[in-house]
Amino acid sequence: AQSVTQPDIHITVSEGASLELRCNYSYGATPYLFWYVQSPGQGLQLLLKYFSGDTLVQGIKGFEAEFKRSQSSFNLRKPSVHWSDAAEYFCAAAPRGGYSTLTFGKGTMLLVSP
Amino acid sequence: NAGVTQTPKFRVLKTGQSMTLLCAQDMNHEYMYWYRQDPGMGLRLIHYSVGEGTTAKGEVPDGYNVSRLKKQNFLLGLESAAPSQTSVYFCASSYSTGRGGNTEAFFGQGTRLTVV
Numbered sequence: 001a002q003s004v005t006q007p008d009i010h011i012t013v014s015e016g017a018s019l020e021l022r023c024n025y026s027y028g029a030t031p032y033l034f035w036y037v038q039s040p041g042q043g044l045q046l047l048l049k050y051f052s053g054d055t056l057v058q059g060i061k062g063f064e065a066e067f068k069r070s071q072s073s074f075n076l077r078k079p080s081v082h083w084s085d086a087a088e089y090f091c092a093a094a095p096r097g098g099y100s101t102l103t104f105g106k107g108t109m110l111l112v113s114p
Numbered sequence: 115n116a117g118v119t120q121t122p123k124f125r126v127l128k129t130g131q132s133m134t135l136l137c138a139q140d141m142n143h144e145y146m147y148w149y150r151q152d153p154g155m156g157l158r159l160i161h162y163s164v165g166e167g168t169t170a171k172g173e174v175p176d177g178y179n180v181s182r183l184k185k186q187n188f189l190l191g192l193e194s195a196a197p198s199q200t201s202v203y204f205c206a207s208s209y210s211t212g213r214g215g216n217t218e219a220f221f222g223q224g225t226r227l228t229v230v
Binding site: 036046107 | 118147149154155156157158159162172204206217218219220221222223224
């Protein structure tokens with residue numbers, strides 16, 4: 001079955017430190033890959049997406065993600081975290097071709113300490 | 115730009131009552147989706163639609179019905195609400211790349227439903 005796994009439920013990072021959120025997928029073929037962010041009481045906002053090409057993808061708010069086929073991973077990174085980055089982050093995937101629906105990971109809650 | 119709009123934003127229902135959640139998008143997207151979000155569960159797909167007049171079941175369809183009579187609207191109905199349907203509901207829409215591929219989903223702000 002197709003699935004997306006985010007191994008970390010919570011992560012705490014000091015402000016100014018670097019961040020990496022993990023995401024692994026299980027699909028028969030490489031899916032489209034996405035990272036979304038959700039602030040409290042808000043909907044989901046797309047941070048970045050990977051369809052094909054360069055495996056290092058740049059997104060909004062200074063985030064980037066690297067697709068690694070050999071590891072079935074699509075990890076999200078940020079060099080220096082700001083207090084405003086505290087939110088819940090969701091990795092998602094959708095199969096290529098035809099109509100497709102997103103499958104989400106269970107999310108990682110990012111806490112930023114002063 | 116309104117994007118994806120959900121109404122209502124909050125609702126409290128008694129067990130057994132019915133209600134309809136409305137989702138409207140103004141981006142001319144072909145695909146529309148209803149998800150529910152529960153703590154520790156991520157987002158789970160309830161129903162989706164790939165075009166006007168078509169609907170399909172997602173991961174957790176039981177207890178819900180949907181309709182898409184107009185391309186821009188996607189309605190989610192609860193015929194007899196149960197406490198297990200207490201959740202935050204998100205509507206989303208997306209468009210096709212034209213080569214059969216899908217794109218990222220755009221989300222509404224959510225509807226917080228409590229069934230007592």
